[in-house]
Amino acid sequence: MKFVFTISIISALTLLSLFTDAAENVEAAITQEEREINRWLASQEENMLELLTRITNINSGSLNKAGVDQLAAIFSNELSSLGFSISRLAGDVIEMPSCPGSDYKIDVTDHVLASKSGTGPKFLMIGHLDTVFPPNSPFQEFRREGDLMFGPGVADMHGGLVVMLYALKALEAFGELEDKRISILLNSDEEIGSLSSRKYIEEQARNHDWGLVYESSGTNNLTRIRKGLGQARFVVNGVASHAGGAHEMGRSAIKELAYKIVEIEKMTNYETGVTVNVGIVNGGEARNTIAPCAEALVDLRYPEPQQGEAARQQFENIANNVYSYPVDAGEITTERWINLHRPPKIPTQKSDFLLEKTRAIGRLLGQELGITDSGGGTDGSLTQAVGLPTLDSLGVAGTGAHSGREQARVSSLVERAQLSALLIRRLATE
Numbered sequence: 531m532k533f534v535f536t537i538s539i540i541s542a543l544t545l546l547s548l549f550t551d552a553a554e555n556v557e558a559a560i561t562q563e564e565r566e567i568n569r570w571l572a573s574q575e576e577n578m579l580e581l582l583t584r585i586t587n588i589n590s591g592s593l594n595k596a597g598v599d600q601l602a603a604i605f606s607n608e609l610s611s612l613g614f615s616i617s618r619l620a621g622d623v624i625e626m627p628s629c630p631g632s633d634y635k636i637d638v639t640d641h642v643l644a645s646k647s648g649t650g651p652k653f654l655m656i657g658h659l660d661t662v663f664p665p666n667s668p669f670q671e672f673r674r675e676g677d678l679m680f681g682p683g684v685a686d687m688h689g690g691l692v693v694m695l696y697a698l699k700a701l702e703a704f705g706e707l708e709d710k711r712i713s714i715l716l717n718s719d720e721e722i723g724s725l726s727s728r729k730y731i732e733e734q735a736r737n738h739d740w741g742l743v744y745e746s747s748g749t750n751n752l753t754r755i756r757k758g759l760g761q762a763r764f765v766v767n768g769v770a771s772h773a774g775g776a777h778e779m780g781r782s783a784i785k786e787l788a789y790k791i792v793e794i795e796k797m798t799n800y801e802t803g804v805t806v807n808v809g810i811v812n813g814g815e816a817r818n819t820i821a822p823c824a825e826a827l828v829d830l831r832y833p834e835p836q837q838g839e840a841a842r843q844q845f846e847n848i849a850n851n852v853y854s855y856p857v858d859a860g861e862i863t864t865e866r867w868i869n870l871h872r873p874p875k876i877p878t879q880k881s882d883f884l885l886e887k888t889r890a891i892g893r894l895l896g897q898e899l900g901i902t903d904s905g906g907g908t909d910g911s912l913t914q915a916v917g918l919p920t921l922d923s924l925g926v927a928g929t930g931a932h933s934g935r936e937q938a939r940v941s942s943l944v945e946r947a948q949l950s951a952l953l954i955r956r957l958a959t960e
């Protein structure tokens with residue numbers, strides 16, 4: 531009896547899993563046209579590598595305007611020749627509070643918006659032109675070893691830009707681009723939190739049907755859920771004084787910041803998934819001067835939107851409190867800049883559909899793509915939060931982003947371009 535019972539449970543589970551698989555995998559076999567598109571892309575690996583080498587060897591750290599501009603020009607030309615009309619979206623000057631002498635100002639390079647009209651669903655493709663590596667970084671050049679390539683941005687995400695462009699070129703080569711409605715937003719400030727491009731990204735996201743973002747797919751994974759990200763700057767102003775002659779007259783900004791850092795660090799809770807990191811501190815003028823100013827730059831990660839808002843309130847409270855001295859109002863003040871720059875990426879039915887459809891097409895192409903969650907944010911979190919179903923990891927298979935070990939698999943250039951070309955042409959007829 532028990533045996534029969536077990537068998538029937540197993541067969542019910544098998545049936546259920548067959549049913550679920552069937553629901554997830556209703557992708558028709560590769561067509562003759564698609565085979566030709568794949569063949570064409572396979573013949574383009576050298577051209578893709580040539581372009582990737584060229585753009586990797588141009589330093590495009592977020593603050594290097596000249597370099598990021600060169601990349602913007604290269605992709606504007608390429609997209610213009612595919613029939614896109616190109617416009618520039620103004621970058622801004624972002625100012626944040628800072629101690630005297632460290633005036634913190636970011637002059638963001640213009641972003642590129644390429645668009646073309648057509649029929650059917652509206653696609654928004656997003657890629658960032660910037661990398662985390664400034665011009666004085668030792669990591670500057672493209673290098674290949676067999677099926678691996680190394681260099682700043684090969685994974686994050688110059689490689690993804692090349693994948694995106696060649697998927698479009700493939701559709702163009704077979705007369706399938708002309709009728710598609712596609713916008714492409716290439717921003718220049720993703721690595722500093724899309725502080726200028728956010729408004730453009732959200733505006734575009736509201737007007738499109740599918741969001742495709744070309745961040746790296748890691749070791750062959752698509753990302754489903756992402757934490758939200760925030761950043762905060764605290765600038766504590768105290769009162770300078772001689773550390774020997776008039777110690778009691780001083781109000782040390784460093785001492786106050788130290789207390790605040792302890793309070794900030796208490797916000798980390800691995801159970802709720804909220805983490806904070808005081809990543810940079812600066813302050814003081816001399817060993818024998820009571821510090822008149824001290825500043826801290828803080829990173830925040832959070833799984834749920836309300837946790838982000840709660841953390842914002844905690845940051846405000848910590849800024850408003852004075853922990854170190856029983857002081858009169860105004861003796862110690864704290865300027866603060868708090869920005870929840872990326873909401874959590876929370877899956878929806880439509881974004882799960884997009885994810886599973888992409889995986890199913892991947893299987894047809896012999897690409898086994900897993901599913902992962904991530905603590906890192908992308909611009910796909912912005913688009914998804916305003917209602918655009920988004921897949922944000924369509925770029926190359928790579929690892930080691932943001933380090934001198936950044937690398938990617940050469941063969942994934944063609945693989946992911948094939949994946950995107952087929953995804954776009956199949957979504958177009960949904």
Ligand SMILES: [Zn+2]
Pocket residue numbers: 658686687720745
């Ligand atoms: Zn990136």
